[in-house]
Amino acid sequence: MNSYDVIIIGAGAAGLFAAVIALQKGKSVLVLEHSEKPGKKILISGGGRCNFTNLYASPENYISQNPHFCKSALARYTQHDFIELVEKHKIAYHEKKLGQLFCDGSSKQIVDMLMKESNGAELKINCKVNSVEKENSFVVKTSLGKFESGSVIIASGGLSIPKMGATAFGYKIAKQFGINIVETKPALVPLLLGKDDLKTFKELSGISTDAIISTGKISFRENILFTHKGLSGPAILQISSYISNSDRINIDLLPENNLDEIKNSKEKQELKTYLKKYFSERFIQVLAENYINSKPLYQYNEKEVNKINSTLKNLMLNIPGNEGYEKAEVTAGGVDTDELSSKTMMSKKVEGLFFIGEVTDVTGWLGGYNFQWAWSSAHAAASSI
Template identity: 50%
Template sequence: MAEALQNYDAIVLGAGGAGLMCAAVAGQRGRRVLVVDHSDEPGRKILISGGGRCNFTNIHAAPDRYISANPHFMKSALGRYTPDDFIALVDAYGIAWHEKTLGQLFCDGSARQIVALLMDECAKGGVAFAFGDAIAAVDHADGRFRVTHGGRVSEAPALVVATGGPSIPKIGATGFAYDLARRFGLKIVEPRPALVPLTLGGDEVLFRSLSGVATEVVAQAGKGRFREAALFTHKGLSGPAILQASSYWRHGEPVGIDFLPDAPTGWALAAKRERPRATLRSLLSAMLPDRLAETLAERVNLPGDLANLPDKGLADVERRLGDWRFHPSGTEGFAKAEVTIGGISTDGLSSRTMEARAVPGLYAIGEAVDVTGWLGGYNFQWAWASGWAAGQAL
């Protein structure tokens, strides 16, 4: 038999970064808040992020580093809660941090420090928690939301959907947010894996033999162009440059790789003049990991000394190595995706409050929404900013 009805000002579904931030902000504003999560502990995605050190924000966070069907939607929240704001919170807790590369900020210690910070902020606001509670039902009538969870029934005039997307199902991620949003008439932008390794098939399978080889490249897919490391795997391509490009990649499209981003125009012809007895293989080995150089030289198939190779052939090699086209067979899916692109359409939400226009009191934040950041702390900054925006509005 279910327990007596419990009343709150707001119920937050999901104890990830966005949900905890929202609950803390609303709680400290005097709202009675309940956070419900089917996991036994909060912040599971935070705990595994950044190799366990949590890449908690990026100092370069700006709207143009996010992907959404509406490229303007995230401007309000990101503008009102900035990386500096979260850094100030981290500093207030005495958590040591460092910048790794490209504006990425990590804890010196453990990601658990970020979860502890958020839980402490929630405690300051008197936030109640229901961990390990599966959500059995969500009902809405007379301007109130009723959530049945773990044998209990809780009710509030505001409901915040902060259950994320389906990426990394091994930590309990599901498409729950989408099912709930559809029930309330909100549209969904087709979800797909993002920040995810790409797979190679067909005659590109031979590149899998390079598993473990990494090199700095410029990777391009669609409008995305990123200079970072690429890593060959036993399934295809990974590494930061590839994960970034994957968010812009669509099935059937190529991914362009510049294997020699620092090589000047005309480098092959210059080498022919300066080292006529060298081979293309030895030339590439001086600039790339040996196994990669060997494979690329085989694919280009220009054997012999540089002196005996036609200028046109060498110019073609330059062009190919500067924009080597891979045709991925797919991705490694949600199981390996760090985040989800797509989700609850921003068309039905207020960019200032994250509230659904057609359903007063219903909010959606974090990864559940169709806003996806680049690799490197951007998605956490969206979690903090969107959670803060909703928490201010509750």
């Protein structure tokens, strides 16, 4: 039976980066991947350009039952450390918006970089892991043989996009060792609308508009996109991580604006025409058919304007559900962070067993934060071995 200093299960973002760091520490490394190639999600990420980190990544951009858990790892391997690595490999990149860094070329450059840096680790693809048992050390039985190590890093990701190779493997291993799981749910996911709202908005499918979306004290300002099933776009994906099925969201369709200027208007222009400075014609049509009564501006009294303001700035919609793991960018919930050391990602119960990346109950916002968690948590685990 071959023996290694560390066996990493999952050759995605976190697993590959853990291999890089373990190799730098002079360790012998085996990486086991059940699909036919490493880094598949990296390849499709960021629309093919991989939003590999965010300039402003900080613990506030992460959701977890324990919001303090991610602090240590994020502080010890920061976005600037990863940017330095990207620059060392001469990968050109740009900030798209809000600190989001994308490759100028393609996501493949990030996978190639990780493969180059992890050259020296043994990578087995198409490898089915049948069991992980702990005796004195760990014995990992696979379709390609039996391997032994004192340290096993679980980097098998979450449940999102099963057709890309996502499995519940990490959660199963956690359960097998008596480690608690925080209930999982799809996150960064398009939302569904109820039957009546869908009837109203379906014809806007494909249209996007700037808005502030909120639930409770959480709010995001970015575009929302109407779809044939409900709502998507960056602001919706962001808020999706904070809501449960049957919650309501509030949409402010006029961020930074209101219609107060028409309160004493003498204009003969119709409201429908006036609203063109804010919305597309199709959008105005839907608003006029469902929410506002369009007439010449001079005919509105103050009370009516206040009512329209309130409709456009406080549109409340019921959210019966979301499009599920098939469409979710990430999985919220996962291995309970109370079970792990925040310094090393090692299980408090099982010496030598580590969980990193998306399988943990740490979920980043949209915008490069999830990859940064993969890099930071991988660094924390692999440098402690």
